[in-house]
Amino acid sequence: MVLMKIWLALEAMNCEGENVTAQQINLFENVPNDPKPKKEDEFLKQTEEISALDEMFAASRRYRSSREYMDMLKFISRFPKYSPFNCLLLHTQNPAISYVATAGTWARKFGRHPKRDARPLVILAPMSPVLFVYDLKDTEGEPVPHQLARPFKTQGKLPKEVYEKTLHNCGIHGIGVREVMLRHRHAGSAIRLNRGMCKQYKDLKLEPWMRYLILLNKHYTLEDKYSSLAHEMAHIFCGHVGVDDEAWWPNRPNLEHNQIEIEAESVAYLVCRRKKLFASAERYLSAYDTTEGLDMPLFSVNAVIQATTYIEDMGQSKWEKPKKKSRYRSPRENK
Numbered sequence: 001m002v003l004m005k006i007w008l009a010l011e012a013m014n015c016e017g018e019n020v021t022a023q024q025i026n027l028f029e030n031v032p033n034d035p036k037p038k039k040e041d042e043f044l045k046q047t048e049e050i051s052a053l054d055e056m057f058a059a060s061r062r063y064r065s066s067r068e069y070m071d072m073l074k075f076i077s078r079f080p081k082y083s084p085f086n087c088l089l090l091h092t093q094n095p096a097i098s099y100v101a102t103a104g105t106w107a108r109k110f111g112r113h114p115k116r117d118a119r120p121l122v123i124l125a126p127m128s129p130v131l132f133v134y135d136l137k138d139t140e141g142e143p144v145p146h147q148l149a150r151p152f153k154t155q156g157k158l159p160k161e162v163y164e165k166t167l168h169n170c171g172i173h174g175i176g177v178r179e180v181m182l183r184h185r186h187a188g189s190a191i192r193l194n195r196g197m198c199k200q201y202k203d204l205k206l207e208p209w210m211r212y213l214i215l216l217n218k219h220y221t222l223e224d225k226y227s228s229l230a231h232e233m234a235h236i237f238c239g240h241v242g243v244d245d246e247a248w249w250p251n252r253p254n255l256e257h258n259q260i261e262i263e264a265e266s267v268a269y270l271v272c273r274r275k276k277l278f279a280s281a282e283r284y285l286s287a288y289d290t291t292e293g294l295d296m297p298l299f300s301v302n303a304v305i306q307a308t309t310y311i312e313d314m315g316q317s318k319w320e321k322p323k324k325k326s327r328y329r330s331p332r333e334n335k
Contacts, residue, residue, distance in 0.1 A: 051302035053088070058298060066294040070285065071095065073266060077273030084270060084308045086123040088301075090133075093121050099148050100133040111142030158223045158277060162315040166229065169314040173322055174211035174246060175236065177229065178204045179218035188216045190232035192241040211244045212236055227272045230311055234267035235260070237307040238300070248324035252303070259299040262288075263307075270308045 057063050063072065075095055076087040082100075090097060100121060106112045114120075118138035125131030136148060170177050182188070191197060191213045198206060201213060214232040216225050235241055239252035240260045255263075265285050272278075288294065313323065 051300075053302040053305065054300050057301045063301075064296050066288040066296055069296050070289045073269055073285070074273070077270055080274040082123065084274075084305045084312075088305060089123050090121055094119075094135065097121070097135040099136040102131060102133050106134065106139050106141075110139075110145055110148075112139040113141055114138055115140050156223070156276065156278065158226050158275060160222060162275070163222060163226050163229075165318050166226070166311070166315045168318045170214070170233070171207075172319055174209055174244070175214060175233070176204070176206045176210040176212065177214045177216065179216045179225070180204070181219075182215065182217040188214060188228040188232050190214050190235040190241055211246070212241065223272075223277050227268055227277060230271040231264050231268035233311050233314075234264040234304075234307045237310055238263045238267070238303040240264070243328060245328050246322070246326050248322065248327055249306070250303075250327070252300075255299075256297070258297045262297055263299050263304055266304045267307045267311065270304070271311050274308075274312065 063069055072088070072091055072095075075091045076084055079087045079090070079100070082090070090100065101109070103114050106114070114134045115138055118134050120132040120134060122130045122132060136144065167177050176193075193201075193206070193211055193213055197213070198210075204213075206213065214229065214236075216228050216232075220228065237249045238260075239250045240255065240263070242253065243249065243251040262285075269285050288296065310324070
């Protein structure tokens with residue numbers, strides 16, 4: 001049933017590539033006469049589009065546990081070759097996997113093939129509804145390659161071009177980024193610009209088309225600047241600071257402070273960890289990582305996954321225009 005729903009949804013959307021968001025697919029049947037607790041119900045009412053991920057998160061006590069949530073984030077960060085949403089799909093199927101690849105990749109690169117009773121795992125794929133992958137323990141053949149013994153070795157260095165490409169792509173979204181002197185232990189901030197704000201920050205020589213401003217601590221290392229940039233971009237792309245006519249992200253103005261911070265910190269954690277920047281990411285979510293059994297506040301996992309995916313894409317190449325169309329302009333304007 002789940003595979004059929006994925007296939008039908010993807011056929012209807014004529015999706016492109018792996019950048020399929022959770023809000024486009026509902027993997028779960030609506031269960032009648034199953035009332036949710038009041039706070040979960042109110043949370044879902046605040047969301048413009050009820051995504052499968054957010055519905056699951058609000059309904060499931062499992063993912064509301066701090067330890068379970070942190071385990072999920074760590075899992076997603078271990079597989080940077082796959083989109084964050086595909087990693088989440090893998091986690092829901094088998095959170096104990098170590099390394100996955102298609103049967104063809106196992107044979108071609110490693111001389112291995114799935115065992116007779118191997119359990120295939122499903123993910124979304126470019127140009128086809130789904131793709132089946134297999135965990136290392138479900139394959140046999142040539143000895144396990146050395147590079148798979150420690151596939152998550154820490155690198156700790158960010159290529160400068162990733163930072164530069166991200167800054168370029170911030171500009172085409174109307175996001176000005178400036179490295180300035182900030183007070184001790186203040187990493188940065190994200191601001192929705194208006195006429196008054198532009199006057200306040202006139203010394204930064206902002207371009208007239210800038211609609212948002214991110215301030216970063218100029219004394220930080222490249223890695224820490226990037227992690228702070230990811231955190232502040234998450235505030236923008238999760239709809240925390242408001243929207244304009246060009247925004248592809250939803251406006252979510254009624255969130256509480258703890259909801260806002262857990263979303264931004266989750267995005268920064270994933271973006272950094274998936275680039276092996278462990279040191280830069282460790283300060284995020286540390287309280288939830290060390291407090292077993294603590295219930296997480298209600299927030300949008302879907303917004304976290306979407307923002308993480310988009311920020312990662314922004315570091316891949318310099319764009320000429322945003323990859324997603326505005327949700328606040330008319331169809332004629334969006335063409």
